[in-house]
Amino acid sequence: MSLEFIGYVGHHNSSETIRRSGPALDPDFIRASATAQEAVGFDRVLVAFHSNSAESILIAQDVLHATQRLGVLVAHRPGFTAPTLAARQFATLDQFSRGRVAVHIITGGNDTELAQDGDHLTKDERYARTSEYLDVVRQQWTATTPFDHAGRYYTVKRGYSDVKPFNAAGIPVYFGGASDAALPVAGKHADAYALWGETLDQVRELVARVRAAAALHGRTPRFSLSLRPVLAETEEKAWAKADAILARAKSLREAGGSARAPHNARQGVVGAPANEGSRRLLAAAAQGKRLDKRLWTEIAALTGASGNSTGLVGTPDQVAEALLDYWDLGISTFLIRGFDPLVDAIQYGRELLPRVRELVAARQKTAPLAAAE
Numbered sequence: 001m002s003l004e005f006i007g008y009v010g011h012h013n014s015s016e017t018i019r020r021s022g023p024a025l026d027p028d029f030i031r032a033s034a035t036a037q038e039a040v041g042f043d044r045v046l047v048a049f050h051s052n053s054a055e056s057i058l059i060a061q062d063v064l065h066a067t068q069r070l071g072v073l074v075a076h077r078p079g080f081t082a083p084t085l086a087a088r089q090f091a092t093l094d095q096f097s098r099g100r101v102a103v104h105i106i107t108g109g110n111d112t113e114l115a116q117d118g119d120h121l122t123k124d125e126r127y128a129r130t131s132e133y134l135d136v137v138r139q140q141w142t143a144t145t146p147f148d149h150a151g152r153y154y155t156v157k158r159g160y161s162d163v164k165p166f167n168a169a170g171i172p173v174y175f176g177g178a179s180d181a182a183l184p185v186a187g188k189h190a191d192a193y194a195l196w197g198e199t200l201d202q203v204r205e206l207v208a209r210v211r212a213a214a215a216l217h218g219r220t221p222r223f224s225l226s227l228r229p230v231l232a233e234t235e236e237k238a239w240a241k242a243d244a245i246l247a248r249a250k251s252l253r254e255a256g257g258s259a260r261a262p263h264n265a266r267q268g269v270v271g272a273p274a275n276e277g278s279r280r281l282l283a284a285a286a287q288g289k290r291l292d293k294r295l296w297t298e299i300a301a302l303t304g305a306s307g308n309s310t311g312l313v314g315t316p317d318q319v320a321e322a323l324l325d326y327w328d329l330g331i332s333t334f335l336i337r338g339f340d341p342l343v344d345a346i347q348y349g350r351e352l353l354p355r356v357r358e359l360v361a362a363r364q365k366t367a368p369l370a371a372a373e
Contacts, residue, residue: 002332004224005041006046006334006336007037008033008335008337009063011025011059015341016302027062030062035066036342038069042349057076061093074090076105083133087140090103091141095166102172103172105173128181130189131185131189132152134188134189135151136159139159174192176194184213187215192223193221193223194223195331197281202283225334228299228308229319232314273306281309282301285305289301296310308335320352320359327360
């Protein structure tokens with residue numbers, strides 16, 4: 001397995017602990033965040049999608065223009081763009097960037113947010129549409145002659161794209177979704193399956209289910225895990241830092257939240273979240289504030305696990321060792337972002353990424369020896 005680190009480029013400087021003070025789209029922050037993460041060694045950055053946010057493909061274009069090596073992982077929601085057009089959009093961007101594009105397919109688990117874009121399908125219907133959408137996208141990327149497609153959601157007559165992905169292997173498709181409706185789609189289409197930061201037992205179980213779903217199609221996906229590391233020079237200081245983060249997050253929510261908070265899918269919602277990923281994080285949080293070696297669940301509990309909201313807390317060496325535990329379960333991509341987005345990203349690049357890479361290199365060197373014994 002090859003190790004990959006994905007950072008995060010927000011549309012503006014905000015988080016659970018930082019109130020947005022500027023416009024909804026801050027180009028200067030986006031470019032500074034992208035160039036900084038390229039400089040400190042991230043492989044890609046995620047560009048997020050939400051029904052009320054700036055458009056992810058256009059932000060990704062700006063990120064690619066501002067950088068030389070850094071890849072982008074463009075969050076994309078099927079159903080609002082014709083799949084033939086989306087395929088050409090991504091292939092065009094991939095050609096301009098010389099192969100630095102990947103797409104993260106987010107079907108969407110919250111009916112309220114989907115309705116903001118005029119989508120009123122049920123969740124199971126949305127996943128069925130996603131599967132068909134990706135069928136068409138992949139045909140558009142690979143077909144050497146015009147093709148027809150007749151499905152439940154899309155009908156294409158003599159579809160064809162003259163522009164193809166830059167690399168012969170195509171554009172990597174990352175996929176998130178842990179419900180019963182999502183896993184067959186993941187098995188069929190995911191080049192990389194994305195999990196949030198769950199416990200080791202949860203990750204082990206879900207990885208096995210996705211592998212089984214993929215095996216039905218003769219496929220072997222990679223796996224990505226999203227976390228919010230909290231680093232300090234000692235373990236005691238790291239947990240004190242986590243406590244301070246939690247206190248600031250509580251204070252900001254009590255004061256009305258950040259500028260984005262009113263649009264948060266979980267803000268003010270009573271009861272269990274609609275998506276399975278959030279339910280799994282909340283199930284972990286119910287087990288305790290600190291799980292496994294150093295998995296921290298309090299932000300997930302506070303926010304209703306509305307996204308990537310669990311962390312690993314400790315020194316850089318301790319957090320690197322905790323990430324290696326996930327590596328041993330088959331996780332080869334780590335999507336990490338902080339609560340002070342730009343500052344934390346620079347710290348990760350300087351203190352955490354090199355340590356994890358060293359540990360993984362050592363593990364890979366000894367693995368053939370162990371297998372030969």
